[in-house]
Amino acid sequence: MYKINLDKNGYDAIDSDSRQNESQDRPSTLVNRVNEGILAGRKIAKLSVITLISIGIAELITGYFSGSVVAFADGVDSISDAMISFIVYVGLGFTHRPADKKFQFGYHKVESFAAMIAAIGMILIGCFITYHSYEGLVDPKEIKQPIVTMIVLAVAGTISTYRALQMRNIANKYNLLSLKTDAKNSIKDGSASLIGFLSVLIASQFGFLQADAIGGMVIAGYIFSVAYISLKQSSLILIDAWHNPATIDYVTKAVEEKFDGGVKVRSVKLRQTGMVSQAEVHIEMDGNRPLREVENILLKTELVIKSKIPTMYRVLVVPHAS
DSSP states (O other), X not given: OOOXXXXXXXXXXXXXXXXXXXXXXXXXXXXXXXXXXXXXHHHHHHHHHHHHXXXXXXXXXXXXXXXXXXXXXXXXXXXXXXXXXXXXXXXXXXXXSOOOSSSTTOSTHHHHHHHXXXXXXXXXXXXXXXXXXXXXHHSOOOOSSHHHHHHHHHHHHHHHHHHHHHHHHHHHHHTOHHHHHHHHHHHHHHHHHHHHHHXXXXXXXXXXXXHHHHHHHHHHHHHHHHHHHHHHHHHHHHTXXXXXXXXXXXXXXXXXXXXXXXXXXXXXXXXXXXXXXXXXXXXXXXXXXXXXXHHHHHHXXXXXXXXXXXXXXXXXXXXXXX
């Protein structure tokens, strides 16, 4: 905590040693949380790669021997999801690197870039599945061993959904965009397996053979929808867009209330870089105030903003004379 003393003007001054310790403790706490989130994210992403590859191989083999279009499509989808999880795993590894001379603000945006690459990969896979499903729709074939196919799809969907829920919990806890994308992708993979199960059931039990190919097209459509949302979110972050404009008013109000009219906020600029955020705040104050008092106000402004936005890593406060 700060040691508060009154200067000759009656304004509370912050002891320099306490000020330095506090300014160092707050970022270090956030850095520790970021590092913890990255490690947890990499661990679950690695497990996801192993799980999805295993599921994908089982579905591809099943689709090949049974002739099921939807089983084959779901197998391709699972293998592609494993590749996306691997991209996320690598991206989080880069995010964990400390700032250097080339990337002086750190590697936090690599995580958002990994999410964008994953979304692009999903679009390409969706196109492939759409084409393969169209071929099955034009020339439908009877599914061999439908019971085995349905069992494989049901087990695959259960495992994928369980792993996806684990991933989503970690992604939401640490605000990992790329892992959120991967979690949505895995949830989609579990849902796709359920769609495949129903498609095979309809095709084999009711004789509507086109249901198998239609199921593949539904899976492709699901892939496109998830990819669109992920691509939109990641690209906005990469071009420094802020998703919640109301936050600017919230920060402005918090700062001005802190100083009870003694400081006026001229402008607030916010940007998100992966898991953390940054702010540039321009404030107006009496130009006759002593330098020590101005320094005190700048530091308090920074701490107010960081207390209101837990993910705020860096705050630049620029003073102006009113």
